[in-house]
Structures are given as structure tokens and as C-alpha cells.
Amino acid sequence: MTAQQLAARAGGVRRLAVSLPTECWIVLALALMPFLLLAGGGSVDTAIRILLWGIFGLGFDILFGYAGMLSFGQAAFFGTGSFVTAYLLVSGLVTNFLLAIGAGVVASMLFSVLVGMVALKRVGIYFSMITFAIGELCFFIQHSVLSRWTGGDNGLPGVPHPVFQFGDRSFELASGWGMYAVIATIFVATFWFARRVVTSPFGRVLNATRINPERTLAVGHDVQRYKMAAFVVAAGYAGLAGTLMGIFQSYVGPDAFALDTSGQVVMQTVVGGVRTLIGPLVGAAVWIYLRDILQQIPGIGGMWKLILGALFILAVTTMRRGIVGEIQHVFYKRRMAAAAAAAAATEKLAAFAPAAPPADFFAAAAGTATASPRAAASDDGVPAIEARHIRKQFGGLVALEDVCLSVREGEIMGLIGPNGAGKSTLFRILTGEMPATSGEVHFRGRNITGVGVREACAMGISKSYQIVQVYPELSLRENLLVPLLARQRGAFRFDVMASVKRDGELMKDADRLLAMMGLSDRLGGPVSDLSYGEKRRLEIGIALATQPDVLLLDEPLAGLSPEERVQVVGVIKAASIGRTTLVVEHDMDALFGLADRIAVLHMGRNLAVGPPAEIRENPIVHSAYMGGRDED
Numbered sequence: 001m002t003a004q005q006l007a008a009r010a011g012g013v014r015r016l017a018v019s020l021p022t023e024c025w026i027v028l029a030l031a032l033m034p035f036l037l038l039a040g041g042g043s044v045d046t047a048i049r050i051l052l053w054g055i056f057g058l059g060f061d062i063l064f065g066y067a068g069m070l071s072f073g074q075a076a077f078f079g080t081g082s083f084v085t086a087y088l089l090v091s092g093l094v095t096n097f098l099l100a101i102g103a104g105v106v107a108s109m110l111f112s113v114l115v116g117m118v119a120l121k122r123v124g125i126y127f128s129m130i131t132f133a134i135g136e137l138c139f140f141i142q143h144s145v146l147s148r149w150t151g152g153d154n155g156l157p158g159v160p161h162p163v164f165q166f167g168d169r170s171f172e173l174a175s176g177w178g179m180y181a182v183i184a185t186i187f188v189a190t191f192w193f194a195r196r197v198v199t200s201p202f203g204r205v206l207n208a209t210r211i212n213p214e215r216t217l218a219v220g221h222d223v224q225r226y227k228m229a230a231f232v233v234a235a236g237y238a239g240l241a242g243t244l245m246g247i248f249q250s251y252v253g254p255d256a257f258a259l260d261t262s263g264q265v266v267m268q269t270v271v272g273g274v275r276t277l278i279g280p281l282v283g284a285a286v287w288i289y290l291r292d293i294l295q296q297i298p299g300i301g302g303m304w305k306l307i308l309g310a311l312f313i314l315a316v317t318t319m320r321r322g323i324v325g326e327i328q329h330v331f332y333k334r335r336m337a338a339a340a341a342a343a344a345a346t347e348k349l350a351a352f353a354p355a356a357p358p359a360d361f362f363a364a365a366a367g368t369a370t371a372s373p374r375a376a377a378s379d380d381g382v383p384a385i386e387a388r389h390i391r392k393q394f395g396g397l398v399a400l401e402d403v404c405l406s407v408r409e410g411e412i413m414g415l416i417g418p419n420g421a422g423k424s425t426l427f428r429i430l431t432g433e434m435p436a437t438s439g440e441v442h443f444r445g446r447n448i449t450g451v452g453v454r455e456a457c458a459m460g461i462s463k464s465y466q467i468v469q470v471y472p473e474l475s476l477r478e479n480l481l482v483p484l485l486a487r488q489r490g491a492f493r494f495d496v497m498a499s500v501k502r503d504g505e506l507m508k509d510a511d512r513l514l515a516m517m518g519l520s521d522r523l524g525g526p527v528s529d530l531s532y533g534e535k536r537r538l539e540i541g542i543a544l545a546t547q548p549d550v551l552l553l554d555e556p557l558a559g560l561s562p563e564e565r566v567q568v569v570g571v572i573k574a575a576s577i578g579r580t581t582l583v584v585e586h587d588m589d590a591l592f593g594l595a596d597r598i599a600v601l602h603m604g605r606n607l608a609v610g611p612p613a614e615i616r617e618n619p620i621v622h623s624a625y626m627g628g629r630d631e632d
């Protein structure tokens with residue numbers, strides 16, 4: 001064999017190794033794990049326990065890592081699954097193992113719906129504390145009211161092992177290699193499903209709700225339902241791990257509902273790596289192996305909690321991303337460096353050029369090309385959005401008083417006024433972010449007063465924010481996928497079998513929008529690496545991706561350099577083609593050049609409205625707003 005043939009074969013093997021699906025690597029690792037544990041003084045039972053905690057951790061990683069909800073009460077669902085299945089099997093009510101396991105998992109999920117209805121009313125530390133309290137409540141109930149069924153302090157012993165019948169021979173699946181193989185297979189299946197969950201459109205939106213829930217809601221997703229779905233999925237995983245633990249141990253201990261159980265899954269996930277899925281398994285391997293080994297060492301066995309606690313602190317302080325997270329980060333940095341080098345070598349960084357207008361973009365996506373409504377922008381045009389006699393009061397401060405504003409279909413209207421005039425407040429009321437104290441908002445003749453921001457977005461009203469509200473951890477394309485997914489799928493869909501990457505049209509839409517924003521050359525890397533001007537363009541792109549009929553831009557030029565202003569003005573011009581646009585801006589030169597009409601607010605009241613030339617010459621506006629400019 002020649003050197004070239006050998007090199008080609010080596011390259012082929014390398015490519016094959018790299019392209020193997022993650023599940024194959026996991027199967028390989030799981031096949032090796034018991035041998036490694038045995039060599040290190042562990043046992044097959046230790047390996048089974050690690051797998052069961054790994055299954056528990058998969059659900060917890062979806063909940064905490066991807067949905068951003070830190071629950072200290074997952075034992076409530078682990079315990080529910082354990083006891084329901086164990087009771088059904090021990091009492092003989094159900095003899096079919098699959099049925100008993102299914103009942104345990106379903107019970108956990110149903111229970112999580114009830115818990116979620118309470119816990120999801122709050123976010124952050126309050127959510128964590130509610131789950132903590134519910135976990136403790138379950139522990140108490142298991143030891144008191146339910147002790148007749150759960151065995152109270154004694155737990156439930158005598159859970160039978162599954163028995164398989166092959167002809168006239170029967171085979172009992174007790175602990176050992178057989179049990180390991182079955183649990184390992186279940187782990188791979190549950191890992192596969194968890195990966196589907198987080199890479200599916202559902203998972204992308206879930207991740208977006210963690211990073212920026214307000215923006216995710218504003219672009220049209222029902223954030224609460226996404227959170228509830230993640231909570232129920234995590235409870236399903238906890239329930240499954242609990243049922244299997246009971247069967248494996250032939251016993252459900254009184255600690256199934258304990259705070260220790262909830263705490264252990266948190267620690268294992270953090271040590272292994274949040275948002276990695278495999279991290280909780282690695283964390284469980286470290287935790288359980290060390291615990292088992294430490295307990296066997298004479299003299300220090302009693303101090304295993306102290307030693308593990310110290311190791312946890314060390315791991316968290318030295319490896320912020322966890323074991324798997326840190327490894328992934330090294331590879332990510334390498335990929336980024338290689339991409340940057342390739343871009344520099346080919347001088348890919350193209351000059352800014354806003355591309356195709358949005359009418360083309362969405363017509364191509366939806367197959368519904370329409371004539372540009374900007375043709376309808378005239379003196380007798382129909383109002384697209386109207387504020388009627390709006391009053392907004394914050395305590396003793398009246399921010400808006402009897403404000404009326406009518407934006408015609410297809411026009412660009414500028415909204416100006418000194419600081420504190422009430423422009424942003426009016427924007428928030430028009431987009432449904434905030435209710436008015438009194439007055440009405442009409443959209444194309446329909447009274448939409450009081451509809452929420454998500455509903456307003458679904459109707460076709462979208463806003464770009466004064467302070468950019470992008471998703472810093474995501475790539476540019478992923479940022480645009482969040483609103484595009486709302487447009488494509490509606491407020492909520494549990495489409496875990498769908499694939500974003502395989503949806504060619506969706507990816508094309510994102511790329512067209514990126515081209516339109518002049519950001520095609522910044523595809524690689526997270527948004528946190530972008531300049532402020534680029535973030536501003538992306539901010540407008542996110543609003544535009546919801547395909548609004550009415551686009552509201554809150555100070556799109558604020559904080560930009562002169563060069564960046566020119567770029568963003570280009571984007572606004574392209575974005576306004578085919579839609580009604582309302583712009584709040586302090587840069588008068590830019591706004592007067594852009595807008596068909598200008599409305600002026602002063603101290604929360606209407607001051608004037610008219611074409612830019614008229615407003616420019618209006619002496620009342622000069623004295624109230626541009627003080628001193630008339631003398632110039």
C-alpha cells in the first residue's frame with residue numbers, strides 16, 4: 001500500500017470517527033464503563049446507579065440547562081414514580097412491568113402539571129423555593145398520610161424483578177450484567193429523545209426562553225407553555241429513573257422524596273456540565289464512584305459528605321462549565337479560531353450592503369407576493385394603527401394624557417419629543433407590552449386594547465427595542481430563528497421530532513434576513529462578539545422576522561457612530577418597504593429624511609403632526625422641543 005493510500009485510509013477512518021452520531025459514542029462509553037469501574041474498585045451495581053442518575057439528570061438538564069429553571073424539588077417526581085410503580089408491583093395490582101413503569105412515569109408527569117401550575121407562576125429564586133417547599137411537602141406526606149401505601153420510614157421492600165418467559169424457560173432480570181445492559185439501552189434511548197428535544201424547534205425556543213424570556217414572548221411564543229412542557233418532560237425523566245431505581249434495588253427507600261435526592265441531581269449536573277446532556281451522567285459517575293469508594297476507606301468513610309462537598313466547591317470554582325462543558329469549550333474555541341483564520345485568509349469580510357427588501361423576502365417564503373402597501377401612503381390613507389385618547393398614569397405621574405396618534409397604512413411616521421415626553425410609553429402601549437390607564441388602541445379598525453404583547457405580535461405588530469434585546473449566547477442565525485419559528489409554528493408546538501437544520505426554507509429565510517441586515521459575513525460566533533451597530537441591525541432583524549404589518553422602531557440610531565447610522569438608516573429604508581413603520585428617534589436629520597409624516601409629543605400630550613417640512617418650520621415645536629433652533 002502506498003503512502004498516499006495509507007494517508008487516504010487514515011483520513012477516511014478519521015472522518016468516520018468524527019461523523020459517528022453521539023449515541024454511538026455513548027454506547028461505546030457505556031460498554032467500557034463497567035470495566036473501568038471494576039478496575040477502579042467499583043461494581044456493576046455502581047454502574048447501574050450511575051446510569052439511573054444519568055437518566056434523572058437528562059430531564060433535569062432540559063429543565064435547568066435549557067429552560068433555565070432551577071428546581072430543588074425534583075425528588076417529588078422521582079419519589080412519585082418510584083412509589084407508584086413499586087406499590088403496583090408489590091401489591092400485585094399490576095403484574096406487567098411495562099405497564100407498572102408506564103403508570104409510574106405518567107403519575108409523575110401528571111403530578112408535575114399540578115406542581116407546575118403553582119411553581120411556574122414565579123421565576124428565579126421564587127420558582128426554586130416553591131419547588132423546594134413542594135419537595136419537602138411530599139417528603140412529609142409520604143411519611144404521614146401516605147405511609148399506609150409507601151411504608152413510611154421503612155419504605156417499600158419486596159419490589160419484584162422482571163421475569164421474562166422464553167418458551168418453558170424463565171429468566172429473572174436481577175442486578176448484574178443483564179440489568180446493566182437493559183438500563184444502558186434505556187439510557188441510550190432516553191438520551192436520544194433528550195437530544196431530539198433540545199435540538200428540535202421546541203428546544204430552540206425553550207433555550208431562547210431561558211436567555212431572554214421577555215423578547216421570546218414579544219416575538220410570539222407562549223413562554224409559559226414552553227416552561228410547563230419542559231417541567232413535565234423533566235418530571236417524566238425523574239419518574240422513569242425513580243421507577244427503575246425501585247425495580248433495580250427491589251426496594252424504594254424513604255429517601256426517594258428527600259431533599260438529598262433533589263440536591264444530588266443538581267450537584268451532579270453542575271459538576272458534569274449544564275446544557276451538555278451527557279454532563280449529568282459524567283457528574284453522576286464522579287459523584288457516585290467517589291462516594292462508594294470513600295465509604296469503603298477505613299477512617300475517612302464517615303467523612304464522605306465533607307470530602308465530596310469540598311470537591312464540589314473545587315470543581316465549580318475551577319470548572320465553571322462543568323467537566324463536559326469545559327471540554328466542549330476547548331473544541332469550540334478551536335473551531336472559532338479555525339473559522340476566523342479561514343475568513344481572514346480569504347478576506348471574506350464583505351462591505352456592508354443591505355440586500356433584498358422584505359416584501360421579496362417574505363413573499364418568497366410564503367409564496368404570497370403582494371403589491372407594496374407603501375403605494376397607499378397618502379393623505380387619505382386608512383389607519384393601520386391608532387391610539388385613541390390614551391392616558392397612562394404611573395402613580396402620581398401622568399406620562400400620557402389624551403394622546404391620539406394615527407399611522408396610515410404603508411407610511412413611515414416619525415415620533416419625536418423631548419426626553420420624558422412619553423414616546424416609549426406610547427410604544428409599549430401600542431405593542432401590548434403595557435396596558436393604558438384609559439383610551440383605546442385600534443389595529444386596522446379592530447379594537448385591540450388590552451391584548452398582550454404576544455397576541456399583538458401574532459396580529460402583525462412588532463417592535464425593535466431602545467436597548468437591544470438580542471440573544472447574546474446564540475449565533476446570528478439562531479437569533480433570527482427564534483422569531484421565524486414563531487411565525488412558522490405559532491405560539492406553541494411540541495414538535496420534538498422536527499429538525500430546524502433540515503428545514504431548508506427556514507434556514508433560507510434566516511439567511512435572506514441576515515443579508516438584508518448586511519450581516520451575512522458575521523455568521524460564525526456568538527452575538528456577544530458583534531459591534532453595537534451590528535447588534536442594532538440584528539435587533540431590527542429580529543423584529544422584522546416576525547413579519548409585522550406594523551413595525552415600531554424605538555430609537556434605532558441611539559448610540560451609533562456616524563458610519564453605523566448610515567448603515568442602520570439603510571436597513572430601516574429596506575425594512576419599511578411593504579409595511580407601516582413608526583420610528584421614535586432623536587436624530588432629527590435622519591428622521592426628517594426618512595419619514596412621510598412626523599408626530600410630536602410634549603409632556604405626554606400631542607403637540608403637532610404633519611409632513612417633516614411643516615414640522616421643521618412649526619414655531620410651537622421649535623419653542624417646545626427644539627428650543628433655540630428657530631433663532632438659528
Ligand SMILES: Nc1ncnc2c1ncn2[C@@H]1O[C@H](COP(=O)(O)OP(=O)(O)OP(=O)(O)O)[C@@H](O)[C@H]1O
Binds near residue numbers: 399420
Ligand atoms: N415603568 C414606569 N414606571 C414609572 N414611570 C415611568 C415608567 N416608564 C416611564 N415612566 C415615566 O414616564 C415618563 C415618560 O417616559 P418615556 O420613557 O415614555 O419617555 P420618552 O419620551 O420615551 O423619553 P426618552 O426619549 O428619554 O426615552 C417619564 O417621566 C418616565 O420617568
